[in-house]
Amino acid sequence: MPDYAIAVHGGAGAIHKNLEREAEYRAVLDAALDAGKSLLEKGGSAVDASVAAVAVMEDSPLYNAGRGAVFNANAFCELDAAVMDGKSRKAGGVAGVTEIKNPVYAALAVLRHSRHVLLGGAGAHDFARLHDVATVENAYFHTEERLRQLHEAQEKGRVQLDFSEDGQAKGTVGAVARDQNGDLAAATSTGGLTNKSAGRIGDTPVTGAGTYAENGICAISCTGTGDEIMRIVMAYDIAAQMRYTGADFTAAAKAALDKLAAIDGEGGLIGITAKGEIYLPFNSKGMFRGSFRAGDAKNFTAIF
Numbered sequence: 328m329p330d331y332a333i334a335v336h337g338g339a340g341a342i343h344k345n346l347e348r349e350a351e352y353r354a355v356l357d358a359a360l361d362a363g364k365s366l367l368e369k370g371g372s373a374v375d376a377s378v379a380a381v382a383v384m385e386d387s388p389l390y391n392a393g394r395g396a397v398f399n400a401n402a403f404c405e406l407d408a409a410v411m412d413g414k415s416r417k418a419g420g421v422a423g424v425t426e427i428k429n430p431v432y433a434a435l436a437v438l439r440h441s442r443h444v445l446l447g448g449a450g451a452h453d454f455a456r457l458h459d460v461a462t463v464e465n466a467y468f469h470t471e472e473r474l475r476q477l478h479e480a481q482e483k484g485r486v487q488l489d490f491s492e493d494g495q496a497k498g499t500v501g502a503v504a505r506d507q508n509g510d511l512a513a514a515t516s517t518g519g520l521t522n523k524s525a526g527r528i529g530d531t532p533v534t535g536a537g538t539y540a541e542n543g544i545c546a547i548s549c550t551g552t553g554d555e556i557m558r559i560v561m562a563y564d565i566a567a568q569m570r571y572t573g574a575d576f577t578a579a580a581k582a583a584l585d586k587l588a589a590i591d592g593e594g595g596l597i598g599i600t601a602k603g604e605i606y607l608p609f610n611s612k613g614m615f616r617g618s619f620r621a622g623d624a625k626n627f628t629a630i631f
């Protein structure tokens with residue numbers, strides 16, 4: 328049984344085989360895994376490792392979180408993030424934030440310092456500043472590529488997952504970890520859907536929908552069409568099947584993804600079990616993903 332393990336994802340969707348800059352996407356997944364595992368190998372917590380991994384991907388303009396997040400219908404970035412600690416069952420999230428450089432750090436501040444689970448709007452920004460989380464102008468998040476995607480979505484009248492028609496993709500990011508104490512955690516961060524309505528909040532910051540962790544069962548971070556993921560409470564649905572029916576992770580995740588497909592949802596997830604087993608299932612064409620378990624010679628990364 329490995330004493331620690333970590334997995335990351337960078338979003339799921341219709342990723343084309345001829346993805347440009349594939350090596351760069353993989354390098355960010357590797358860097359995220361390295362950031363998490365360097366904490367885990369020193370005895371750091373699953374919470375800190377999953378947050379550190381997500382922050383690396385937020386800083387990369389290639390993925391739909393932090394810098395390089397997708398635009399809403401007003402050509403503005405509104406970001407959601409969450410983290411959950413499987414040991415204490417504490418969770419922290421921020422929703423619709425527009426000026427927090429690393430939303431996952433604000434989510435961690437909520438987990439550690441607030442009696443609440445989810446903060447949004449001006450209060451979330453005030454809370455982040457109070458706890459020394461760095462803020463930036465909204466323009467910091469903007470990239471040309473995202474603006475092009477927004478215009479494309481608007482021409483087609485669509486609200487879409489982070490994948491342009493040419494299949495050049497970047498996605499929501501997440502991480503799950505098991506630390507040397509056997510504690511589990513999950514963290515997720517996103518810009519949401521291209522051309523989403525202003526004020527729309529997705530599954531990512533909602534405990535049990537896009538992010539969930541429960542010691543003894545599993546930790547999960549989801550990606551995909553968040554409105555549908557919320558309607559099936561996907562992350563918790565998997566944990567609940569495992570807890571109440573004894574289903575294994577593979578069967579529980581398949582049932583949840585089938586349920587998602589049945590309401591025309593699309594996506595994937597990463598999960599880690601109490602034993603440190605890692606699962607990376609998805610029902611879309613591809614999902615950026617990676618993992619490392621103590622004792623592995625190197626990181627695993629894959630897209631298709």
Ligand code: ASP
Binds near residue numbers: 498537
């Ligand atoms: N789940 C995210 C949302 O709907 C989007 C994504 O995973 O790319 O906000």
